[in-house]
Amino acid sequence: MHDLLPTIPEQLSKILNDVHFFVPELYLSALFILVLLADLFIGKNSEKYCRAIAMAGLVIVFFKDYEQYTLTDEAGGTVSLFSGMLLLYGKAVSFKVIIDLLTCLLLLYFAWDNKLSTHKKGLSDLYTIIIGSVLGLHLMTMATNLLSIYLAIEMVSIASYLMVAYRSENGFSAEAGLKYVLFGAASSAVLLYGISLLYGFTGTLDIWDPKFMVNLSGAGSAGVGLALSLVLVGIGFKLSFVPVHFWVPDVYEGAATPVTAYLSTVPKIAAFALLINFVNAFVAVVPHPDFDFRLALSIIGVITMIAGNFAAVAQQNVKRMLAYSSIGHTGFALMAVVTYTPQGLTSLIYYLAVYAVANIAALLLATYFTNQTGAEKVGEYKGLGFKYPIASVCFVIILISLTGLPVSAGFTGKLFVFSSVYVVYQQSHDVWLLILMITGAVVTVVSLFYYIKIPLNLFLRKSSVVFTPDYSDKKVIVLAVVLSLLLLLFGIFPDWLYKTL
Template sequence: MHDLIPFIPGNVSHVLESIPFFLPEIYLTVLFVLVLVTDLLFGRTSEKLCRIVACAGILLVIPRDFQQIKLLFESGQVNGRFLFNEMLLLNRVAINFKFIIDALAFILLLYFEWDNRLKAHRKGLSDLYTIVIGSVLGLHLMTMAVNLLSIYLAVEMVSIASYLMVAYRTENAFSNEAGLKYVLFGAAASAIMLYGISLLYGFTGSLGLFSGNLLPGLMQANPVAVSLALGLVLIGIGFKLSFVPVHFWVPDVYEGASTPITAWLSTLPKIAAFALLINFLRPFVYFVKWTAFDFKLVLSVIGIITMIAGNFAAVLQRNVKRMLAYSSIGHTGFALMAIVTYNTSGISALTFYLAVYALANIGALALATYFANVLEADDMKSYKGLGLKYPAASICFVIVLISLTGLPVTAGFTGKVLVFSAVYGVYQHDHNIWMLLLMITGALTTVVSLFYYIKIPLNLFLKRTEIVKNTLNKSQNIVVFGIIISVLVVLLGIWPDTLFKIF
């Protein structure tokens, strides 16, 4: 104990110096407490107030994200700054991902109340808003974590919030089943990841990715054992990314959860997990002597299999949410193409692609909510003949699906072009066969995706039904929401520099 006393002043000083670079997370912590206290003080009548506080708080956090760029420049650490004794790394990539997460979180906070089935929850949505803010804080930490301990804590923080969100609609048996499956699979993935972390620590006596003896120590250990440990950690990260072979939970959980929760799970945790994967890979990629585990080969194989499995499985689906679940798996595989390049253009392409994918995916699920609200339509056959009766929602649905497919002139097309360009640039440089296979698979699965995305417009506009149910709810908020997202998707496809320059 006495041996540690001389180090205390230096550690305290480093913590205090880190606080100005940690303001968005401090704001989120205060916001979490505010929403929680608001719920406790006002009880069942607090739902709208909690929603207002949560949305206003997120809007205050977003400027703090951009302020961090200025702080990095002023401190002369443009390439990044370690925080809290190298537990976190704040750099431009992390800031970009945090901005996307916060912007999408604000959009989703607006969307939650518009789902009739979720809104009908007997306890209201006040608790849900508290959970969401706690999850956003965990997502921020995931984007910056560069210590094996901080990585595990951040992932667990997001996981616990996700478990609660999936099982929030407890009166539904299928939701209960989905929540239980998610908890069991998530606990198994966390245990596997923690075992991998313990092996890495056992080999090296270090937890820091950029400090200590981690990489030199791993170079001295048995390559097979090191590969096993790194593979176990990748499984934990892959559970959040939902790539093959840790994707099996996705269809049931996405279908069983409330649609806004599905929109959350399919976008924000996935975006943060990609940021975490970038941080995890960085020391191994730039350590020239590293030969024990070929991340490029492993992630290329996973990306190819994930694209094939996700897209071909989606073709067989009839339920809209289940189809979009398998679609999200396919998009994960495509995004891994950009990760494998691991250069500036690849990371920028990945950031843009994830942002526009998330926007379009939220739009698609919001419009699925619209048809569930007005006609209780959950599968594609239920959409027959609705295109002319609900033209605004149907046209918006088609636009966001075009973007998810990656067709001109939408943002999805631009995102895929940027990813292909980054991969092709690497292929031109080293003629790696895996880069070529990734591009071929990406192109073929993009064509396959057209076969399942087109089923919705086909049923909306080209098929007829004699039985038309009475409208249960007009849900005009979702129509306006869908129109705004559709316009953004088209505008970002025509003028991608508006968003791409930010990244």
């Protein structure tokens, strides 16, 4: 203890110097407290105020992200914060910008779900939980120390558990929340065990510390392989890749639809940033001799694409179908991760951004049709295309983007990913990269078989049910039109987004 006393002033000075690179996260912390206090002091009518405060705060955080990007660029492009606990660089800021914009969009959506908005507790608590989750997501994009990785994942996980089980009066939602907590707890234990093994082998939690790799190379290959596999399983739980995907269909179906939209997009984007941070430490200089990350992630990607897409074909519930398709999209995104190139990373961010917009829009329209007609299964969409023409046309455009057909943003995103993988394949002739590309092309065709079921029922099949359409919920239609146009514009003019990432 006495040996540490002389270093305390120096450590405090370093922390204070790092704080000005940490401003967006400080604003998020203040926003979390502000939304919480607004809920406590305003009372029953606090829902609208909490939502407005949360959205306004996220807009401010977005601008602070831009300032953070400028500071990082001036500091040389990469900044190590708080004694190596966090690593700030340009692409991490890009991930954070997308997370903040998508969360702002989702905050609009949460109040438009009839089943969620009629909750007896209101949505004020939910908005507080979301802001806390976003803070954890920001930390995930920068975490490079094993301790900060674990803490960031747990922050997001706890918030996710609360969101899934928010409609506790609904038995299905409560069951989904319980399953998520149990699987999440098991995943956290596996991750923590893997971290403890790595610490035992190396004597440090800093994966960028030179002695980390030196000591790890001296450990047995079986032990190193086990430890790294356990950590990948822990991160993979948030990414929902095979074999830790089994929680996704039940949890996504049981949660409120806006919560499903949140879980299937924003935490997944942050988890990919975290995976990249972790893997880069092992492949940036010299690939670790005892564990081939490209081989492991390629095998996971192939299996995940096949399992997710083929399982989605058999689904009739729209949310369950989109849950399985999100697993397939995870596998496809892993193609960009294994390139280990700046082009691959930019392609990944573009792909995740347009996928997230399309997936949120699809679930938004699923909510709309459920609110209007009670339709939750694909077969219940029969004949609704001509009764709700604008919503149905938007749904078709969104599904075209999710499939990856021209001229949508989804097609451009897949094209960028294929291009980045092909460039690396030409240089290395790695057979697994070829297998990834072939699998990606095949499952894109397979995805058409389940995505097309919705337009088929909307426009080509008639329903015997007679009802009077209700067009009062115009705000959902306006947002759906805007998101559909964005997917078309980013498909035709991809540089508008690609060059800013």
